[in-house]
């Protein structure tokens with residue numbers, strides 16, 4: 647795959663359709679794959695933080711997320727056709743997951759409120775799951791978790807995800823935290839057929 651180096655990070659020169667094709671291939675071929683939609687904030691933090699630079703260099707796919715990134719690629723003489731954002735990738739991957747029977751897990755967003763109305767009782771991830779199951783009939787949600795658990799609850803979350811065995815894991819904690827979380831999860835998990843992708847605030851969008 648062709649890349650363009652932006653602030654020290656190789657970004658893949660893919661269209662939306664190309665990115666989906668590459669991700670689908672990885673889901674089918676197995677293994678652990680981290681997908682990063684690189685916005686200017688991530689690329690900027692990578693520029694200053696070697697651990698994030700390392701993470702990006704080890705990611706399976708890094709797409710150009712944001713018009714500034716697309717613009718930078720053009721200036722560098724290696725244009726990228728279009729933005730490939732987390733929310734667009736997620737919508738497209740969920741449509742495929744529903745058809746192919748790939749179980750999905752959503753992690754991130756605000757927790758539900760106890761003793762509230764039924765709608766408010768659901769976490770953002772649960773509400774997004776409910777709406778997305780309506781939108782994509784056949785979609786299997788392997789599980790959800792809200793994004794405000796403490797460090798001491800992380801081990802339990804890892805076990806929850808391991809037990810749920812998702813093929814697709816969507817993580818919405820904001821960048822670059824979600825990318826660091828995926829890296830750490832991949833170091834800890836026993837799952838080996840999984841594609842994980844950081845999606846920023848997409849669960850908020852899908853939930854309301």
Ligand code: UDP
Nearest residue numbers: 754755756793794818819820821846847850
């Ligand atoms: N979030 C979370 N846990 C946190 C902080 C943030 O789950 O400790 C969620 C927040 O609820 C929101 C998302 O992360 O759904 C961040 O969205 P934002 O639009 O800021 O991220 P971006 O798309 O800019 O990366």
